[in-house]
Amino acid sequence: MANRQERIIFAFGGILCFTCVMMVAAAMGTRFWVKGTVLCKTGAQLVNATDPELDxxxxxxxxxxxHGQRVKQCGLGGRPFRFSFFPDLLEAIPVNLHISVIFFCGVLILFSSISTAFFMYNAIGHPYETLHGPLGLYLWNFISCLCSCLxxxxxAAEVKIHRLSERIANFREVNFLYKTYxxxxxxxxxxxxxTFLIHALNILLIRLAGFEFPFQVAKETELGTGASDLMY
Known part of the structure; x- marks a missing residue:
């Protein structure tokens, strides 16, 4: 049975995990992942535009x-256009990579929710060892850290390596070439x-509550068994 300090730590960890769920869900629904500017290279070359005229x-x-929004500037004023990745840009984007990002966001929400439930269970219930106890808390938070990294x-690979902003700007564009500025x-x-930092903090909170890291426990058990064998 957890003492009062452990219950407080577990409850605080559960609140942090629930905050992660809300943050990831909110992030998935917005268009504020990348912002940038694109240069109409064709138009600038046609008039030999210099730095003051590039605006x-x-x-x-x-x-x-x-979803997202782009505003094209080719010297005659801006042309705003809202778009959706599905189904508008399926021809332009690396679909497998983009779906993988969405998939791991969903997995991150799932395991952050599981971490929330297990933290609260450890705070108000009577947890036992294996996945309901500290081992489970370590496992779910580690998986959440891994998913957020992925x-x-x-x-980042989709944006930088596959030049996603340029693909969006040049989608179905015939007369002009756009480059990322x-x-x-x-x-x-x-x-x-x-979210990654919060789950990493939760792992430290579990350790602060007095529970050893799983690999440390396994190592100590192995050393203890070896010493017993030497005695006999």
């Missing part, structure tokens, strides 16, 4: 996992990294 040929783009890495990750992307 007339620089539009912007922002998008998330499901989301960030896969999405500036690009940076927006707040929804950084919410995923914050």
């Amino acid at each position: 007339k040929f620089i539009g912007n783009v922002s998008y998330g996992l499901f 989301v960030m890495i896969l999405f 500036t690009e940076q990750y927006d707040r929804s992307y950084w919410l995923i990294s914050f």
Whole structure:
């Protein structure tokens, strides 16, 4: 049975995990994963635009996992356009990679929810060993950390390696060529990294509650067994 300090720590960890669920769900529904600007290279070359004149040929783009918005600038004013990845941009994006990002976001929500439930169970119930006790808390939070890392890495690969912003800007564009001018990750992307930090903090909270890391327990057990064998 957990003492009062352990219950407080577990309850606090459960609140943090529930916060992660809300953050990931909110991030998935927004278009604030990447924001940047795109240069109408064709238009700028036609008029030999210099630095002060480039502003007339620089539009912007922002998008998330499901939808986004782009504004094209080719010297005649902006042309805003809202788009959805499904089904509008299936021809332009690396579909398998994009679906993998969405899939691991869903897995992250699932295991963050499981971590929430198990933290609360350990805080108010009578947990026993195996997956209901500290071992389960370590496992679910470790999986959540891993999923959040995969989301960030896969999405970064999609944006940087596959030049997702340029693909979006040039989708079904015949007369003009657009190049990425500036690009940076927006707040929804950084919410995923914050989720990783929270789950890593939860692992430290479990250790703070007085429970050894699983690999440490296994190592100590193995050493104890070896010493007993030497005695006989």
